[in-house]
Amino acid sequence: MRLRRVGRHRTAAVGALLALLMLAGCGSGSGSDEATSSDAGAAAPPMADRGAGEPAQGGSGTATDTRVDQRSIIYTGSLEIKVDDVEAKAREAVSAATRAGGFVGGDQRRSAAADAVAELQLRVPADRFYPVVEELARLGSQQRRQIDTQDVTEETIDLDARIATQRARVDSARRLLAQADSISDLISLENELGRREADLASLEAKKRRLGDLTALSTITVTLVGPNASTTEDEDQLGFLVGLSGGWKVFLASMTVLVTVLGAVLPWLLVFGVPLGLLWWWHRRRRRGRDTGPALVAPVGAPPPSGLAVPGEVSGAPPVPGARSAP
Template sequence: MQRIPRLGGSESARDSSAVAPAGGPAGGNNADAGGADAKAGAGGGSPDLRVDRRSIIYTGTMRVAVDDVEAAARAAVTTVTGAGGFVGGDERRSGDADARAELTLRVPADRFAGVLEDLAKLGRQQQRSVRTDDVTEETVDLDARIATQRARVESGRKLLARATSIGDLVTLEGEVARREADLASLEAKKRRLADLTALSTITLTLVGPDAGDDEEETGTGFLAGLEGGWKALVASVNVLLTVLGAVLPFAVPLAVVVALLLRLRRRGRVPVAQAAAGGPGAVSEPPPVPAARSAP
């Protein structure tokens, strides 16, 4: 009976060395980089990592003051859906003075800058922040690891099909299951990166016209210092009253016990004081005996 070799270190090494990484960076706007990465894995040179072929995650935040928060929110949703995106989150608060809406918007990466400009025109822009995260190297590394892991899974399946004993069958099934789980994890990471690079995220905050800027709300100067000091004083008084309220139930019984102890202590000192003053109950010493006089 022919024995099927188990998957050990040498078998894994052969699996890894026999596979060349292929694929490209994730994201719809980076699809052309796949051929360059495949050439790199096959020994055709370093991958093409020009700016227009890099995998970049764009994230933006914006705060805009508008006359009508609800109308501006509807206009923002229309702008994003018209650009091929969608609304990932929508939180609104109604009210005449404190109306507010916070929208999480997902837009295609190539429309990111244009959508930001359109959203800024909804009212008076108070704050804008854009952050980029270059994940090109991570994407290329994931492509290579996925290709290698797929080859290892295929090799394990071929050995499993040739198994002739129960021991080999059980061992190979466990090894193949472990390799498939590792492959699924790598592919999930790749899908996550593909989603983040293909669709950028914009967090839009819409406030009423009377809402001040974030910088004004945390301003400096005498009035700002006075307001901060008053808030600190109120907070300190609240803490002191809280502590006093917690201690008071224990303070009253403790005061009663201390008063009783002081009263008993005073009573214990009365006999000693009376003895010192010659009062009732005091013990008097006998008078001294006069010395005998000698005869003249």
């Protein structure tokens, strides 16, 4: 009886221990589930707070950021404006660029009264590109406008990755150079280090160039006078347009001809006049030799052989009553 009771007590104890282990397992599982759910709840708010313009991330990889303020874009524009006073409007265009925080990259002008032309290359910050373009368009009558954009975001990211990789290669080459034991290894490592540093410098120069183009936009503005020909005038056809073009070509040709004549005239005066006088004197001297005194035959001398006497015909009979020469 006692053994049966002991066995029963042992069986009850084992069952209680198993029940406790099962309860502990359930508690740990629920705790892990709660921790997972709490972690998911903690991670959910950033996804909810993410802006509409920021792309979501998928399981296959991170999508490219499509926000404009996070992209590298090169803006270039060109304007052709007809104005009354080219010089005054050119100063206003330069002032507009400097007020926007930019500068003048190029300045070419041709002053010819109403036919004057000024071509300015302005560099302005990218965020002030469109306001400056609108301000320049109000300087006069806009004849032409062209705006181009180039997205270099992918190229910039690629350059950043290549620069980081190349810097790591340069650092590894420097470490190997410090551990070189022989002269041959030292020379080869120095050459390799120089090549890697040159590649790194080239990549960094490209990155600076892209950074300059994206930070400062380029605006080419052409200011023409009231009588200057514009792009629209060049596209027109007709008799008057052809006549005007021909007259301009004629004036340009005459200008070239007069310029050449002015360049040649000093040479003609220094060398041409003496040579002309020498040629004239030599020609006159030759004429004097050719017009010398004529020879006169003596009276009674027989005529030269082969010459017929006046009044006679070679081989003809004498005329009756004609008197021969004594």
